[in-house]
Amino acid sequence: xxxxxxxxxxxxxxxxxxxxxxxxxVLVVGAAIIVALTYTLPPFRTYxxxxxxxxxxxxxxxxVLTGLNGQLSLGHGALMxxxxxxxxxxxxxxxxxxxxxxxxxxxxxxxxxxIGLAAARLRGPYLAGLTLAVAVxxxxxxxxxxxxxxxxxxxxxxxxxxxxxxxxxxxxAWLCWGAALITVFALTIxxxxxxxxxxxxxxxxxxxxxxxxISVARTQVSAFVVSAACxxxxxxxxxxxxQSVSPGAFPLTLSLFLLxxxxxxxxxxxxxxxxGALLLVALPAIAHExxxxxGSQRLEGNLALTFFGVVLVVVMLAAPGxxxxxxxxxxxxxxxxx
Amino acid sequence: xDRFLFLTFDGLSRGAVYAAFALALVxxxxxxxxxxxxxxxxxxxxxxxxxxxxxxxxxxxxGFIVALVAGLLLGAGVERVVMRFVDHSSPLNGVVxxxxxxxxxxxxxxxxxxxxxxxxxAPFSRDGFDVGGIALLSNYDLFVFGAVGAVVVLLTLLxxxxxxxxxxxxxxxxxxxxxxxxxxxxGMLTLGWALAAAVGSLAGMLVIPTxxxxxxxxxxxxxxxxxxxxxxxxxxxxxxxxxxxxxVGLLLSYISGYLGATVAPMAVLALxxxxxxxxxxxxxxxxxxxxxx
Numbered sequence: 001x002x003x004x005x006x007x008x009x010x011x012x013x014x015x016x017x018x019x020x021x022x023x024x025x026v027l028v029v030g031a032a033i034i035v036a037l038t039y040t041l042p043p044f045r046t047y048x049x050x051x052x053x054x055x056x057x058x059x060x061x062x063x064v065l066t067g068l069n070g071q072l073s074l075g076h077g078a079l080m081x082x083x084x085x086x087x088x089x090x091x092x093x094x095x096x097x098x099x100x101x102x103x104x105x106x107x108x109x110x111x112x113x114x115i116g117l118a119a120a121r122l123r124g125p126y127l128a129g130l131t132l133a134v135a136v137x138x139x140x141x142x143x144x145x146x147x148x149x150x151x152x153x154x155x156x157x158x159x160x161x162x163x164x165x166x167x168x169x170x171x172x173a174w175l176c177w178g179a180a181l182i183t184v185f186a187l188t189i190x191x192x193x194x195x196x197x198x199x200x201x202x203x204x205x206x207x208x209x210x211x212x213x214i215s216v217a218r219t220q221v222s223a224f225v226v227s228a229a230c231x232x233x234x235x236x237x238x239x240x241x242x243q244s245v246s247p248g249a250f251p252l253t254l255s256l257f258l259l260x261x262x263x264x265x266x267x268x269x270x271x272x273x274x275x276g277a278l279l280l281v282a283l284p285a286i287a288h289e290x291x292x293x294x295g296s297q298r299l300e301g302n303l304a305l306t307f308f309g310v311v312l313v314v315v316m317l318a319a320p321g322x323x324x325x326x327x328x329x330x331x332x333x334x335x336x337x338x
Numbered sequence: 339x340d341r342f343l344f345l346t347f348d349g350l351s352r353g354a355v356y357a358a359f360a361l362a363l364v365x366x367x368x369x370x371x372x373x374x375x376x377x378x379x380x381x382x383x384x385x386x387x388x389x390x391x392x393x394x395x396x397x398x399x400x401g402f403i404v405a406l407v408a409g410l411l412l413g414a415g416v417e418r419v420v421m422r423f424v425d426h427s428s429p430l431n432g433v434v435x436x437x438x439x440x441x442x443x444x445x446x447x448x449x450x451x452x453x454x455x456x457x458x459x460a461p462f463s464r465d466g467f468d469v470g471g472i473a474l475l476s477n478y479d480l481f482v483f484g485a486v487g488a489v490v491v492l493l494t495l496l497x498x499x500x501x502x503x504x505x506x507x508x509x510x511x512x513x514x515x516x517x518x519x520x521x522x523x524x525g526m527l528t529l530g531w532a533l534a535a536a537v538g539s540l541a542g543m544l545v546i547p548t549x550x551x552x553x554x555x556x557x558x559x560x561x562x563x564x565x566x567x568x569x570x571x572x573x574x575x576x577x578x579x580x581x582x583x584x585x586v587g588l589l590l591s592y593i594s595g596y597l598g599a600t601v602a603p604m605a606v607l608a609l610x611x612x613x614x615x616x617x618x619x620x621x622x623x624x625x626x627x628x629x630x631x
Contacts (some may be wrong), residue, residue, distance in 0.1 A: 029375030125373035302448030309441030
């Protein structure tokens with residue numbers, strides 16, 4: 001009896017620990033911090049802040065897919081490109097940003113559903129290979145249909161000027177972080193509920209999940225669709241920030257960077273997605289400064305590339321749980337009493 | 339008809355390269371159950387080294403040999419230093435580490451050599467012989483067929499006729515028993531990686547002069563084609579990968595010839611999707627066992 005009681009205790013204790021941060025409070029506090037930052041940071045830093053927000057949308061979605069559901073996707077760069085191009089085409093025709101972002105998400109979701117349907121039947125290296133092919137091939141579509149996509153030059157994005165009371169950078173930061181906070185909020189709610197439990201069950205043991213009545217295929221496709229929607233949103237935001245889209249902005253390395261971001265941050269953790277998004281902006285900026293002080297153009301982009309690669313390999317070999325997992329010993333110590 | 343013949347020979351020549359590259363992927367898959375996503379980047383790295391040597395010494399063939407030796411060393415190094423320590427509890431780990439290597443190699447190449455396309459010369463003329471009014475095979479095509487054919491024959495002999503080949507197969511299929519019987523399993527794994535990387539370097543040396551030239555990302559699309567070839571043939575089958583390579587080469591050649599070169603990558607993707615969903619074990623496999631590794 002006492003054992004059952006203990007089990008019950010730990011079972012009820014687990015969710016309260018997981019729910020120690022109320023997502024609504026995070027949302028409000030996050031928004032307050034962002035607003036405060038946009039009024040204190042210089043314009044360039046505010047622009048970087050906006051980029052972090054846009055990256056956070058896609059890394060949060062990807063970490064749910066890869067970390068919680070165990071599906072590796074190297075195609076999220078291509079999905080971002082889908083969202084970005086959709087937004088560009090929409091803006092240049094209708095110039096209605098709010099609707100355009102929704103349309104970009106919907107189109108990317110549809111594309112993600114198609115890839116997700118195929119992905120649900122594939123495992124391990126086969127899935128990685130397929131999504132890698134998507135990441136390499138999709139940018140080349142812009143050359144095939146160059147009348148619509150204008151091949152390598154890409155498209156410029158028509159945007160209305162921001163409200164007069166704020167600068168362009170402030171407006172971009174508000175837009176991106178508004179989207180990012182809503183994304184993280186929605187994903188938190190989603191993954192703490194039944195859907196999240198299904199995903200983890202599928203990741204850990206497909207046969208057991210199936211025995212428990214979970215539809216493995218449906219869970220996997222849903223997870224892919226959700227994370228594709230996030231990627232589409234991020235792509236649209238990048239199109240807004242850059243005010244242009246081109247295939248060069250979505251190379252294979254972008255997909256690899258996203259993977260690096262979620263692996264470093266710790267797979268399946270939304271805090272990890274935030275750490276990853278910060279690194280995605282901070283590391284290239286640092287590499288840029290090093291390159292500039294060394295006076296070498298070659299160094300700039302490639303230093304960041306090499307660094308990302310080294311970090312990815314070292315983290316995978318030394319701490320597969322990522323940076324966010326480094327607190328785990330402490331937590332384990334704390335929960336030993338149960 | 340002339341055009342069809344020309345495209346067929348062109349496709350077979352391309353296909354031979356994909357076959358060699360797919361063979362390299364299959365070698366590592368059979369030995370270590372890892373698809374080496376860094377294969378393309380590793381091949382590019384050795385090609386850069388080869389052309390540096392060729393430029394410095396003026397001898398293409400010295401560079402060619404250096405590429406193969408560099409491939410052997412790089413493959414062995416990657417296995418010894420990195421891949422050996424990957425936690426295999428999840429198949430994702432090996433893939434992620436290989437992709438990390440891709441970033442490292444591309445970054446280092448970019449820092450050392452720059453991100454421009456560098457011209458890469460072919461050792462033979464790429465103009466076709468005139469056969470009844472159509473330019474069919476070039477000297478270079480013959481060189482490609484000869485090199486790939488030699489590799490296939492040598493690898494077959496190695497694996498079926500030599501004690502080392504037997505040890506390598508044993509180490510791959512029954513590592514624990516092999517270790518009990520005195521086979522140095524770790525060493526065989528290193529040897530497998532080294533051989534595969536050398537074959538990949540050869541494929542890189544053969545394909546780079548026919549494409550845009552040397553570039554850190556030059557092999558990305560070749561890797562996709564070769565991966566498709568390996569999947570078409572079945573990742574476990576060396577013969578399948580050679581046939582798969584030829585099939586992919588022919589398909590790419592016909593599509594580029596009749597529909598335009600920009601459609602070709604999409605055709606590869608379509609083929610990959612169709613094969614993965616229809617026959618994930620490859621077109622030539624007999625067993626219908628699900629691939630979950």
